[in-house]
Amino acid sequence: MKSVEFMRDSFLQYLKFEKRYSSHTLSAYENDLTQLSDFIADQYQSNEIATADYQFIRSWVVSLVEQKMNPLTINRKIATLRTFYKFLQRKQVISNNPMLKIKALKTAKNIPHFVEENAINNILDHTAFPDGFEGARDKLIIELFYGTGIRLSELINIKVGDINFYEKNVKVTGKRDKQRIVPLHNNLVSSILNYKIEKQKEFKVFDDFMIVNDKGEKCMPIFVYRIVRKYLSASTTGKRSPHVLRHTFATHLLNHGADLNAIKDLLGHTSLAATQVYTHNSLDKLKKIFDQAHPKA
Numbered sequence: 001m002k003s004v005e006f007m008r009d010s011f012l013q014y015l016k017f018e019k020r021y022s023s024h025t026l027s028a029y030e031n032d033l034t035q036l037s038d039f040i041a042d043q044y045q046s047n048e049i050a051t052a053d054y055q056f057i058r059s060w061v062v063s064l065v066e067q068k069m070n071p072l073t074i075n076r077k078i079a080t081l082r083t084f085y086k087f088l089q090r091k092q093v094i095s096n097n098p099m100l101k102i103k104a105l106k107t108a109k110n111i112p113h114f115v116e117e118n119a120i121n122n123i124l125d126h127t128a129f130p131d132g133f134e135g136a137r138d139k140l141i142i143e144l145f146y147g148t149g150i151r152l153s154e155l156i157n158i159k160v161g162d163i164n165f166y167e168k169n170v171k172v173t174g175k176r177d178k179q180r181i182v183p184l185h186n187n188l189v190s191s192i193l194n195y196k197i198e199k200q201k202e203f204k205v206f207d208d209f210m211i212v213n214d215k216g217e218k219c220m221p222i223f224v225y226r227i228v229r230k231y232l233s234a235s236t237t238g239k240r241s242p243h244v245l246r247h248t249f250a251t252h253l254l255n256h257g258a259d260l261n262a263i264k265d266l267l268g269h270t271s272l273a274a275t276q277v278y279t280h281n282s283l284d285k286l287k288k289i290f291d292q293a294h295p296k297a
Protein backbone atom coordinates (compact mmCIF):
# COMPACT_ATOMS: atom_id res chain seq x y z
CA MET A 1 0.00 0.00 0.00
CA LYS A 2 1.40 3.37 -0.99
CA SER A 3 1.71 6.03 1.70
CA VAL A 4 -1.11 8.44 2.54
CA GLU A 5 1.09 11.37 1.52
CA PHE A 6 1.91 9.79 -1.86
CA MET A 7 -1.74 9.08 -2.68
CA ARG A 8 -2.86 12.52 -1.58
CA ASP A 9 -0.10 14.22 -3.59
CA SER A 10 -0.90 12.13 -6.68
CA PHE A 11 -4.57 13.06 -6.36
CA LEU A 12 -3.80 16.78 -6.02
CA GLN A 13 -1.44 16.63 -9.01
CA TYR A 14 -4.24 15.02 -11.02
CA LEU A 15 -6.63 17.80 -10.04
CA LYS A 16 -4.08 20.50 -10.84
CA PHE A 17 -2.74 19.31 -14.19
CA GLU A 18 -5.54 17.17 -15.64
CA LYS A 19 -8.68 18.76 -14.17
CA ARG A 20 -7.05 22.23 -14.04
CA TYR A 21 -8.57 23.15 -10.69
CA SER A 22 -7.71 26.53 -9.19
CA SER A 23 -5.20 26.90 -6.35
CA HIS A 24 -8.10 27.85 -4.05
CA THR A 25 -9.96 24.62 -4.87
CA LEU A 26 -6.81 22.54 -4.49
CA SER A 27 -6.21 24.02 -1.06
CA ALA A 28 -9.78 23.18 -0.01
CA TYR A 29 -9.41 19.56 -1.22
CA GLU A 30 -6.10 19.16 0.58
CA ASN A 31 -7.56 20.53 3.82
CA ASP A 32 -10.55 18.17 3.60
CA LEU A 33 -8.33 15.11 3.17
CA THR A 34 -6.06 16.22 6.01
CA GLN A 35 -9.06 16.66 8.31
CA LEU A 36 -10.35 13.18 7.49
CA SER A 37 -6.90 11.68 7.99
CA ASP A 38 -6.52 13.39 11.37
CA PHE A 39 -9.98 12.22 12.45
CA ILE A 40 -9.28 8.58 11.52
CA ALA A 41 -5.91 8.69 13.27
CA ASP A 42 -7.51 10.10 16.43
CA GLN A 43 -10.63 7.92 16.53
CA TYR A 44 -9.42 4.67 14.97
CA GLN A 45 -5.63 4.81 15.42
CA SER A 46 -5.11 4.43 11.69
CA ASN A 47 -3.43 6.66 9.13
CA GLU A 48 -4.58 4.78 6.05
CA ILE A 49 -7.46 6.82 4.62
CA ALA A 50 -7.44 4.58 1.54
CA THR A 51 -8.66 1.67 3.67
CA ALA A 52 -11.28 3.77 5.46
CA ASP A 53 -14.68 2.09 5.24
CA TYR A 54 -18.19 3.49 5.18
CA GLN A 55 -18.43 3.52 8.97
CA PHE A 56 -15.25 5.56 9.38
CA ILE A 57 -16.38 8.21 6.92
CA ARG A 58 -19.96 8.29 8.20
CA SER A 59 -18.69 8.89 11.75
CA TRP A 60 -16.58 11.80 10.45
CA VAL A 61 -19.60 13.34 8.74
CA VAL A 62 -21.62 12.92 11.94
CA SER A 63 -18.86 14.66 13.91
CA LEU A 64 -19.01 17.61 11.49
CA VAL A 65 -22.78 17.84 11.98
CA GLU A 66 -22.33 17.75 15.76
CA GLN A 67 -19.89 20.66 15.43
CA LYS A 68 -22.80 22.54 13.81
CA MET A 69 -20.84 23.03 10.61
CA ASN A 70 -22.78 24.55 7.70
CA PRO A 71 -24.43 21.72 5.67
CA LEU A 72 -23.14 23.30 2.45
CA THR A 73 -19.59 23.05 3.78
CA ILE A 74 -20.12 19.43 4.81
CA ASN A 75 -21.52 18.60 1.38
CA ARG A 76 -18.46 20.15 -0.23
CA LYS A 77 -16.25 17.91 1.90
CA ILE A 78 -18.34 14.89 0.90
CA ALA A 79 -17.86 15.88 -2.75
CA THR A 80 -14.10 16.00 -2.16
CA LEU A 81 -14.11 12.45 -0.81
CA ARG A 82 -16.25 11.18 -3.68
CA THR A 83 -13.70 12.52 -6.16
CA PHE A 84 -10.78 11.16 -4.11
CA TYR A 85 -12.08 7.61 -3.76
CA LYS A 86 -13.11 7.44 -7.42
CA PHE A 87 -9.54 8.41 -8.23
CA LEU A 88 -8.21 5.61 -5.99
CA GLN A 89 -10.54 3.12 -7.70
CA ARG A 90 -9.31 4.15 -11.15
CA LYS A 91 -5.72 3.73 -9.96
CA GLN A 92 -6.70 0.29 -8.56
CA VAL A 93 -5.54 1.29 -5.10
CA ILE A 94 -8.92 0.22 -3.70
CA SER A 95 -11.61 -2.13 -5.03
CA ASN A 96 -14.59 -0.92 -2.98
CA ASN A 97 -15.67 2.71 -2.83
CA PRO A 98 -16.69 3.66 0.75
CA MET A 99 -18.60 6.72 -0.52
CA LEU A 100 -21.35 4.79 -2.29
CA LYS A 101 -23.67 4.85 0.75
CA ILE A 102 -22.72 8.36 1.92
CA LYS A 103 -25.43 10.84 1.00
CA ALA A 104 -25.28 14.62 0.94
CA LEU A 105 -27.12 16.54 3.64
CA LYS A 106 -30.36 18.30 2.88
CA THR A 107 -29.90 22.06 2.54
CA ALA A 108 -32.18 25.02 2.12
CA LYS A 109 -32.22 26.56 -1.34
CA ASN A 110 -29.67 29.34 -1.52
CA ILE A 111 -31.29 32.23 -3.39
CA PRO A 112 -28.71 34.55 -4.96
CA HIS A 113 -28.60 38.10 -3.58
CA PHE A 114 -28.73 40.87 -6.16
CA VAL A 115 -28.93 44.67 -6.37
CA GLU A 116 -32.18 46.27 -7.52
CA GLU A 117 -32.03 48.07 -10.87
CA ASN A 118 -32.70 51.51 -9.42
CA ALA A 119 -29.86 51.03 -6.91
CA ILE A 120 -27.30 49.91 -9.49
CA ASN A 121 -28.36 52.74 -11.82
CA ASN A 122 -27.92 55.18 -8.96
CA ILE A 123 -24.38 53.93 -8.36
CA LEU A 124 -23.34 54.18 -12.00
CA ASP A 125 -25.18 57.39 -12.92
CA HIS A 126 -25.12 59.50 -9.77
CA THR A 127 -22.12 58.45 -7.68
CA ALA A 128 -19.36 61.06 -7.48
CA PHE A 129 -16.38 58.90 -8.43
CA PRO A 130 -12.98 60.60 -7.84
CA ASP A 131 -11.42 62.47 -10.74
CA GLY A 132 -8.59 60.96 -12.72
CA PHE A 133 -7.28 57.42 -12.76
CA GLU A 134 -8.69 56.22 -9.42
CA GLY A 135 -12.27 57.21 -10.22
CA ALA A 136 -12.10 55.84 -13.77
CA ARG A 137 -10.78 52.53 -12.47
CA ASP A 138 -13.27 52.20 -9.61
CA LYS A 139 -16.24 52.93 -11.87
CA LEU A 140 -14.95 50.54 -14.54
CA ILE A 141 -14.66 47.73 -11.98
CA ILE A 142 -18.33 48.15 -11.03
CA GLU A 143 -19.36 48.42 -14.69
CA LEU A 144 -17.40 45.33 -15.71
CA PHE A 145 -18.95 43.15 -13.03
CA TYR A 146 -22.46 44.39 -13.75
CA GLY A 147 -22.02 44.65 -17.53
CA THR A 148 -20.44 41.24 -18.13
CA GLY A 149 -21.19 39.01 -15.11
CA ILE A 150 -17.55 37.91 -14.87
CA ARG A 151 -16.02 36.50 -11.70
CA LEU A 152 -13.52 38.37 -9.51
CA SER A 153 -10.70 36.02 -10.53
CA GLU A 154 -11.57 36.60 -14.19
CA LEU A 155 -11.58 40.38 -13.86
CA ILE A 156 -8.17 40.71 -12.22
CA ASN A 157 -6.60 38.48 -14.90
CA ILE A 158 -7.91 40.37 -17.94
CA LYS A 159 -4.99 41.70 -19.97
CA VAL A 160 -5.01 44.72 -22.25
CA GLY A 161 -4.79 42.44 -25.30
CA ASP A 162 -7.93 40.55 -24.23
CA ILE A 163 -10.13 43.54 -25.15
CA ASN A 164 -11.33 43.60 -28.76
CA PHE A 165 -12.63 47.12 -29.38
CA TYR A 166 -13.59 46.39 -32.98
CA GLU A 167 -15.75 43.38 -32.10
CA LYS A 168 -16.73 44.92 -28.73
CA ASN A 169 -15.93 41.90 -26.58
CA VAL A 170 -13.49 40.66 -23.96
CA LYS A 171 -11.79 37.28 -23.65
CA VAL A 172 -11.90 35.96 -20.08
CA THR A 173 -10.30 32.87 -18.57
CA GLY A 174 -12.64 31.08 -16.18
CA LYS A 175 -12.49 28.00 -14.01
CA ARG A 176 -10.12 25.24 -15.13
CA ASP A 177 -8.56 27.71 -17.62
CA LYS A 178 -11.63 27.63 -19.85
CA GLN A 179 -11.82 30.72 -22.03
CA ARG A 180 -14.95 32.43 -23.30
CA ILE A 181 -15.81 35.61 -25.17
CA VAL A 182 -18.15 38.06 -23.44
CA PRO A 183 -19.74 40.98 -25.34
CA LEU A 184 -19.30 44.59 -24.21
CA HIS A 185 -22.06 47.18 -24.57
CA ASN A 186 -21.24 50.65 -25.95
CA ASN A 187 -21.18 52.44 -22.59
CA LEU A 188 -18.76 49.87 -21.21
CA VAL A 189 -16.47 50.26 -24.23
CA SER A 190 -16.46 54.03 -23.66
CA SER A 191 -15.58 53.52 -19.99
CA ILE A 192 -12.68 51.22 -20.90
CA LEU A 193 -11.31 53.76 -23.39
CA ASN A 194 -11.61 56.56 -20.82
CA TYR A 195 -9.86 54.39 -18.22
CA LYS A 196 -7.00 53.62 -20.63
CA ILE A 197 -6.40 57.33 -21.15
CA GLU A 198 -6.32 58.00 -17.40
CA LYS A 199 -4.11 54.97 -16.81
CA GLN A 200 -1.55 56.19 -19.36
CA LYS A 201 -1.54 59.62 -17.75
CA GLU A 202 -0.99 58.13 -14.29
CA PHE A 203 1.75 55.61 -15.04
CA LYS A 204 4.74 55.52 -17.33
CA VAL A 205 5.13 51.80 -16.73
CA PHE A 206 2.46 49.35 -15.57
CA ASP A 207 1.67 45.65 -15.75
CA ASP A 208 0.04 44.17 -18.84
CA PHE A 209 -3.10 43.57 -16.77
CA MET A 210 -5.97 45.88 -17.62
CA ILE A 211 -7.13 46.64 -14.07
CA VAL A 212 -4.23 47.82 -11.90
CA ASN A 213 -3.89 49.13 -8.36
CA ASP A 214 -2.64 52.55 -7.24
CA LYS A 215 0.95 51.50 -7.99
CA GLY A 216 0.19 50.31 -11.53
CA GLU A 217 0.44 46.66 -10.56
CA LYS A 218 -1.96 43.75 -10.91
CA CYS A 219 -4.80 43.96 -8.38
CA MET A 220 -5.17 41.49 -5.56
CA PRO A 221 -8.71 40.11 -4.97
CA ILE A 222 -9.10 41.90 -1.62
CA PHE A 223 -8.30 45.26 -3.28
CA VAL A 224 -11.14 44.85 -5.79
CA TYR A 225 -13.46 43.46 -3.11
CA ARG A 226 -13.00 46.60 -1.00
CA ILE A 227 -13.76 48.88 -3.94
CA VAL A 228 -16.99 47.04 -4.71
CA ARG A 229 -18.04 47.01 -1.07
CA LYS A 230 -17.35 50.75 -0.74
CA TYR A 231 -19.65 51.76 -3.59
CA LEU A 232 -22.39 49.19 -2.97
CA SER A 233 -22.55 50.21 0.69
CA ALA A 234 -23.61 53.71 -0.30
CA SER A 235 -26.69 52.54 -2.19
CA THR A 236 -27.76 49.12 -0.96
CA THR A 237 -27.93 46.92 2.13
CA GLY A 238 -27.31 43.20 2.49
CA LYS A 239 -24.42 41.41 0.84
CA ARG A 240 -21.99 43.67 -1.03
CA SER A 241 -19.41 41.81 -3.07
CA PRO A 242 -18.24 41.23 -6.66
CA HIS A 243 -20.27 38.02 -6.72
CA VAL A 244 -23.43 39.96 -5.86
CA LEU A 245 -22.84 42.04 -9.00
CA ARG A 246 -22.48 38.80 -10.98
CA HIS A 247 -25.83 37.67 -9.57
CA THR A 248 -27.27 41.10 -10.40
CA PHE A 249 -26.12 40.81 -14.02
CA ALA A 250 -27.81 37.42 -14.44
CA THR A 251 -31.02 38.37 -12.59
CA HIS A 252 -31.54 41.58 -14.54
CA LEU A 253 -30.95 39.81 -17.86
CA LEU A 254 -33.51 37.16 -16.96
CA ASN A 255 -36.02 39.76 -15.76
CA HIS A 256 -35.73 41.48 -19.13
CA GLY A 257 -36.43 38.31 -21.09
CA ALA A 258 -32.96 36.89 -21.83
CA ASP A 259 -32.78 33.19 -22.68
CA LEU A 260 -31.53 31.05 -19.79
CA ASN A 261 -29.09 29.16 -22.03
CA ALA A 262 -27.59 32.45 -23.23
CA ILE A 263 -27.10 33.57 -19.62
CA LYS A 264 -25.46 30.21 -18.86
CA ASP A 265 -22.91 30.79 -21.64
CA LEU A 266 -22.26 34.39 -20.60
CA LEU A 267 -21.59 33.33 -16.99
CA GLY A 268 -19.36 30.44 -18.05
CA HIS A 269 -21.48 27.80 -16.31
CA THR A 270 -20.89 24.23 -17.45
CA SER A 271 -24.39 23.13 -16.41
CA LEU A 272 -27.77 24.78 -16.86
CA ALA A 273 -28.64 23.70 -13.31
CA ALA A 274 -26.18 26.26 -11.96
CA THR A 275 -27.95 29.02 -13.89
CA GLN A 276 -31.48 27.98 -12.95
CA VAL A 277 -31.10 29.43 -9.44
CA TYR A 278 -31.81 32.83 -10.98
CA THR A 279 -35.27 31.78 -12.13
CA HIS A 280 -36.50 32.05 -8.54
CA ASN A 281 -35.89 35.79 -8.48
CA SER A 282 -37.56 36.16 -11.86
CA LEU A 283 -40.59 34.16 -10.73
CA ASP A 284 -40.92 36.38 -7.66
CA LYS A 285 -41.19 39.39 -9.96
CA LEU A 286 -43.76 37.63 -12.15
CA LYS A 287 -45.82 36.74 -9.08
CA LYS A 288 -45.92 40.36 -7.96
CA ILE A 289 -47.09 41.42 -11.42
CA PHE A 290 -49.71 38.66 -11.34
CA ASP A 291 -50.95 39.69 -7.89
CA GLN A 292 -51.26 43.30 -9.00
CA ALA A 293 -52.84 42.66 -12.40
CA HIS A 294 -55.08 39.61 -12.16
CA PRO A 295 -58.67 40.50 -11.24
CA LYS A 296 -59.04 37.43 -9.00
CA ALA A 297 -55.62 37.72 -7.35
